[in-house]
Amino acid sequence: MMKGYQIKYRTIFICVLIIAAVCIITINKPKKTLEQHNIVLNPEIVSERNIIQKVVATDTEREFLIKKLVERYTFNWGFKLDNSPWTVAANWFSNRTVLPSHSPELGGVLRSLATREVTHADVGFKGTQLKLLLVLQGGQRVAFKPEWFKRDDIIEGPPYAGADRHNGEIAAFHLSRLLELRRTPLTVGRVLNLEKEVKPVATETLLKTFFTRDNNTCFYGKCFYCKDESTGVCGEGPHLEGSVTLWLPSHASLTTHKHPWARTYKTGVAANWEDDPNYCKKVILQHGDYWSGPRLLDIVDTAIFDYLIGNADRHRYETYGDTMIMLDNAKSFGNPSHDEKSILAPLYQCCRIRETTWLILLLYKDGALSQVLRTVLMGDPISPILSDSHLEALDRRLRDILHQIEQCVIQHGVQYVFIANR
Ligand SMILES: Nc1ncnc2c1ncn2[C@@H]1O[C@H](COP(=O)(O)OP(=O)(O)OP(=O)(O)O)[C@@H](O)[C@H]1O
Numbered sequence: 001m002m003k004g005y006q007i008k009y010r011t012i013f014i015c016v017l018i019i020a021a022v023c024i025i026t027i028n029k030p031k032k033t034l035e036q037h038n039i040v041l042n043p044e045i046v047s048e049r050n051i052i053q054k055v056v057a058t059d060t061e062r063e064f065l066i067k068k069l070v071e072r073y074t075f076n077w078g079f080k081l082d083n084s085p086w087t088v089a090a091n092w093f094s095n096r097t098v099l100p101s102h103s104p105e106l107g108g109v110l111r112s113l114a115t116r117e118v119t120h121a122d123v124g125f126k127g128t129q130l131k132l133l134l135v136l137q138g139g140q141r142v143a144f145k146p147e148w149f150k151r152d153d154i155i156e157g158p159p160y161a162g163a164d165r166h167n168g169e170i171a172a173f174h175l176s177r178l179l180e181l182r183r184t185p186l187t188v189g190r191v192l193n194l195e196k197e198v199k200p201v202a203t204e205t206l207l208k209t210f211f212t213r214d215n216n217t218c219f220y221g222k223c224f225y226c227k228d229e230s231t232g233v234c235g236e237g238p239h240l241e242g243s244v245t246l247w248l249p250s251h252a253s254l255t256t257h258k259h260p261w262a263r264t265y266k267t268g269v270a271a272n273w274e275d276d277p278n279y280c281k282k283v284i285l286q287h288g289d290y291w292s293g294p295r296l297l298d299i300v301d302t303a304i305f306d307y308l309i310g311n312a313d314r315h316r317y318e319t320y321g322d323t324m325i326m327l328d329n330a331k332s333f334g335n336p337s338h339d340e341k342s343i344l345a346p347l348y349q350c351c352r353i354r355e356t357t358w359l360i361l362l363l364y365k366d367g368a369l370s371q372v373l374r375t376v377l378m379g380d381p382i383s384p385i386l387s388d389s390h391l392e393a394l395d396r397r398l399r400d401i402l403h404q405i406e407q408c409v410i411q412h413g414v415q416y417v418f419i420a421n422r
């Protein structure tokens, strides 16, 4: 009797030990990192994948990767164009991208945007923010967004607070190139002499809004927030810095849509997406074409891009054909110590992303993003474009994005999260 009890207790004890050991092994088993998953790759990014494998290897190879990326995205300011810069740029416009991944001509077109004579100046014809609509020699329309803030100024308040940041528009353009989201029109920095370059060619409507304050030339233009001298912008003397953005070609008819993840812009009033974890499914149900075409993935790409630049103001968007164009990126780089997680809602609510986008993001991890962008931005005539703290914020935000993608994979699996060829 006594012996039987002992055997029974010993068996139970051994079973408990085995179960505990299995549990410990399972819990401590290293999770497969995303790089170890065997993803089916698009041919065009196979070369990038080789680089990824290298970057995971050693510091020297990481340096090599950064050097390669800098070479690829630095533009040659002195490049001599054979054709009109405006024809070159108009020919770049296609149904998925507005410029090529890399072309020596890019430097020539950007130089023309920054230096060609202004032949006509008018008030911006759309939007809530003060801007100029200029025509440059050769008949090219551009939008000029003026400088309101210094590079170190910090914008406090709601995530969409403050006037436009012209340097943000420039940085966003180059970031979109680095990430191969080439759906942002060409943008460059420029200092205009308002007295000599703008006033002589200004329309009556614009001219009427010019005034002087402390010997500086100022104007208040025409827009929703443009009221009178109190809402005007001033240069230093006659000189006003700003961003010049190429207008898309006239044949590019754009359609405007309300962004499904738009904010209410009312303090204390949340939009539907803000407290509905199933919001993404509802968006897809409501717009079938979002899922069958590129739209939802364009929205996710744009959310990633906006999270990096800190733009919480994408209340509407434009499409050309099926493609979402990323216009108006100036509500960005306002506060380097604030990361507005809600901008990522399309990513964390849908948990779907283009496989190419994810692979390209991987190239820039561990500080490569700020290093490459810093060097590329040095080529702009009004550089430095971003303060160190904004560049550091990019690396930190990229880590958040990669972590979020990893969470999606853990939750839904690789096949669900990564979408190829759409
Ligand atoms: N480069 C461009 N090419 C073609 N159209 C453009 C370009 N930039 C702006 N637009 C058109 O002008 C509109 C207003 O531009 P933008 O969004 O930059 O102004 P905004 O004052 O910031 O507007 P909002 O305050 O609504 O954000 C865009 O929605 C688009 O239709």
Ligand SMILES: [Mn+2]
Pocket (backbone or CB within 6 Å): 127, 129, 313, 328, 330, 331
């Ligand atoms: Mn805007």
